Amino acid sequence: MSSFMANSVAWDVWSIFLIVLFFGGSIFVHELGHFLAARRRGVRVERFSIGFGPAIVSRRGRDGVEYRLSWLPLGGYVLLPQLAEMPMIEGEAGTDAAHLPPLSYGTKMLVLAAGAAFNVLFAFLLACIVWRAGLPTSADFDTTRIGIVLPTITLPDRTPVPSPASEAGLQPGDVVRAIDGRRVADWPDLQQTLFLGTDRAADGRRRAVFTIERGDRTLDVTVYPVLTGDERMRTVGIVPAQDLVVAAVAAGSPAAGAGVAPGDRIAALDGAPVFHFTVLADFLRRQAGQPFALTVRRGGRLLPLRVPARPPTAEAADLGLTFQPSFKLLYPDPFTQLGDDARQAFGLLAAIINRRSDVSVADLSGPVGIVSAFYAAAQSDVRVVLWLTIVVNISLAILNLLPIPLFDGGHMLFATIARLRGRSLPPEFVMTVQSVFFVLIISLFAYVTFHDVRRNFRRAEPAPPPAPRAAPAPAP
DSSP, X not given: OHHHHHHHXXXXXXXXXXXXXXXXXXXXXXXXXXXXXXHHTTOOOOEEEEEEEEEEEEEEOTTSOEEEEEEEEEXXXXXXXXXXXXXHHHOOOSSOGGGSOOOOXXXXXXXXXXXXHHHHHHHHHHHHHHHHHOEEEOGGGSOOBEEEEOXXXXXXXXXXXXXXXXXXXXXXXXXXXXXXXXXXXXXHHHHXXXXXXXXXXXXXXXXXXXXXXXXXXXXEEEEOOEEETTTTEEEOOEEEOOOOBEEEEOXXXXXXXXXXXXXXXXXXXXXXXXXXXXXXXXXXXXXXXXXXXXXXEETTEEEEEEEOOOOTTSOTTOOSEEEOOSOEEEOOOHHHHHHHHHHHHHHHHHHHHOTTSSOOGGGSOXXXXXXXXXXXXXXXXXXXXXXXXXXXXXXXXXXXXXXXXXXXXXXXXXXXXXXXXXXXXXXXXXXXXHXXXXXXXXXXXXXXXXXXXXXXXXXXXXXXXXXXXXXXXSOO
């Protein structure tokens, strides 16, 4: 017991270390970009802070800059009086900007864009590491082949209804190539594309067009998703296919008697194709005590075998087979990783502002949700932490460049407007706009944090008993 507790504490300490290193490091890298660009261009730097609010620790360097760690871990800032004065967030500057030389438009844009540029550079370096080290993932996710079409799914009110996939005629073995014309590369991509879908039928029902391969045919199948789960995400009721590769065969088992060998892939049962272990297990329970035909793929060809009747004392689903673990390493190149993350970030933003979408601001994650995701990743594999850090840095870069006051993109917008009009914007106008958006952003942060906490609380709750004929939960 004490050994288990010691290991648990060690894992928690390791997880916290990784969160501080990579999540905190992502904020540090962003502010470092602003800091280095400002110093390079001769801009006065008064403070470099990780976090907002009062200082936990503070030290003034020989360069005259105050370096501090602050209490509110919501990001960070570099105090640049010549560039942007935001006393409600960063505090008062020690030097009046009016007594400092004005900055050129090019200097402003360079310094403001440097934070996002450093996030992208940091993400690229981490992506190179993932490219060489590999990204661990479930082999089930590296496919778009359907393994199971669920007959029913459960709505948020616990009511079971026929699944949209079964109603539309999707079948196990179908390979999904695109949804609404957008190609999908793997199962997470399929889920994300379905989740961000905005298409609706004339009667208002949610609609998604699945482009599938069935045998040698390519078909477009119209599916009408429903919302399920506490987060009310678009769902159709399909589960990814599994590659049932035999790792070992027990001596004297029914499988050994039929001639099954390690390396064989289970292809069919009594002539019916099988694409998921659950289908195999259910079939064996139904066929307990009866012989059946088993087709395996061996060396590129299909081999028909005959499994003898199992003795009544045998486990219903036991053939004496051990299957290879559903695990593999992916090696995506850095540009693919960054491109996929950027497309997902832009897709999420587009879905949020699209009134036909089912995605809302509540589906975003703030610091609480991001830290929770980092903690879960750290419990898994450090390479998953690297992957998540890449996602966070690309998201930070895109978010900060949005033309919203208080963000880097907002300052760039103000600077551009001032350049176009030939004179600076009135300071009172800028301060008023910043104050309004400060209240809006703080309110948005509180709203997102509330939903982050609620999501974590739901995960910690014991699952309620399933309703009759309820479908398994992890089905998109």
